[in-house]
Amino acid sequence: MDAPDFEKKFQEIIDREIKIEPKDWMPEAYRKTNLRQISQHAHSEIVGMLPEGNWISRAPSLKRKAILIAKVQDEAGHGLYLYCAAETLGFDRAQMIDDLHSGKAKYSSIFNYPTLTWADMGAIGWLVDGAAILNQVMLCRTSYGPYARAMVRICKEESFHQRQGFESLLVLSKGTAEQKAMCQDAINRWWWPSLMMFGPKDSESTNSDQSIKWKIKRKTNDELRQQFVNMIAEQVKLLGMTLPDPDLKWNEEKKQYNFGEINWEEFWNVVKGNGPCNKQRLDARRKAHENGAWVREAAMAYAKKAAAKKKPVAA
Numbered sequence: 614m615d616a617p618d619f620e621k622k623f624q625e626i627i628d629r630e631i632k633i634e635p636k637d638w639m640p641e642a643y644r645k646t647n648l649r650q651i652s653q654h655a656h657s658e659i660v661g662m663l664p665e666g667n668w669i670s671r672a673p674s675l676k677r678k679a680i681l682i683a684k685v686q687d688e689a690g691h692g693l694y695l696y697c698a699a700e701t702l703g704f705d706r707a708q709m710i711d712d713l714h715s716g717k718a719k720y721s722s723i724f725n726y727p728t729l730t731w732a733d734m735g736a737i738g739w740l741v742d743g744a745a746i747l748n749q750v751m752l753c754r755t756s757y758g759p760y761a762r763a764m765v766r767i768c769k770e771e772s773f774h775q776r777q778g779f780e781s782l783l784v785l786s787k788g789t790a791e792q793k794a795m796c797q798d799a800i801n802r803w804w805w806p807s808l809m810m811f812g813p814k815d816s817e818s819t820n821s822d823q824s825i826k827w828k829i830k831r832k833t834n835d836e837l838r839q840q841f842v843n844m845i846a847e848q849v850k851l852l853g854m855t856l857p858d859p860d861l862k863w864n865e866e867k868k869q870y871n872f873g874e875i876n877w878e879e880f881w882n883v884v885k886g887n888g889p890c891n892k893q894r895l896d897a898r899r900k901a902h903e904n905g906a907w908v909r910e911a912a913m914a915y916a917k918k919a920a921a922k923k924k925p926v927a928a
């Protein structure tokens with residue numbers, strides 16, 4: 614078989630909904646797209662720990678502290694499953710981490726926004742994890758086996774993340790005037806960046822068509838964004854709060870919400886590394902990596918010793 618035959622066969626396997634596994638033949642572009650997407654996703658989970666980690670020591674009660682620690686720890690676990698999935702595509706983890714630290718690899722821009730008040734913890738859970746879930750539920754059926762399987766487990770934890778965020782905001786929304794104002798302010802600041810999480814418009818997204826054909830993605834950016842708006846526009850009513858969009862309006866004909874235009878200039882600016890916290894996030898990651906050098910060295914020394922012990926002694 615020459616290359617076009619392989620590609621035809623590959624597409625047939627995808628169309629029959631059979632998962633692609635690490636040792637299967639795959640077009641180089643399929644491997645690269647998955648590698649980029651999975652490693653970016655892993656980086657996002659790890660960098661995503663930073664804005665919330667900042668609030669662990671300032672959580673208002675023991676209960677909230679325990680919930681937040683559990684959530685941040687879950688995100689670390691998500692990062693680890695995803696680095697493992699990315700490694701099955703033949704790329705070294707140390708290299709992936711170097712690419713993150715050098716700024717070569719991207720992660721979700723949402724984590725470049727600052728967390729200014731306690732209500733941001735609720736807004737992140739509800740809106741940011743909420744947006745992530747829509748994307749991730751779709752990815753449970755992605756065509757690359759190791760990615761799909763990692764997502765099944767991750768999604769179970771993500772739904773807890775969203776619930777705890779909403780519940781935390783619900784408590785604030787029933788509190789004092791100050792707490793209500795803090796809740797509304799957090800929603801105002803996180804709403805638009807959350808919509809940006811779905812990526813550029815379909816008309817400007819370069820990878821979309823091929824990713825859908827290969828069933829890496831099953832819904833487009835605009836479809837997922839619309840689904841998110843429809844969901845959140847209803848949930849916000851339960852909080853007695855509003856979304857900061859004067860154009861948000863139910864469209865009876867289309868049975869969906871109309872919403873205003875995203876500030877795409879801000880979107881591209883943050884993607885390019887000029888967000889409010891880009892530098893701070895990468896500095897924190899680099900520092901953590903340097904501080905962890907002794908752990909990596911100790912693990913290597915231990916592995917070496919263990920391997921030497923196993924070796925049969927020469928007669």
Ligand SMILES: [Fe+2]
Nearest residue numbers: 658687688691
């Ligand atoms: Fe996560």
Ligand SMILES: [Fe+2]
Nearest residue numbers: 688742771774
């Ligand atoms: Fe999460």
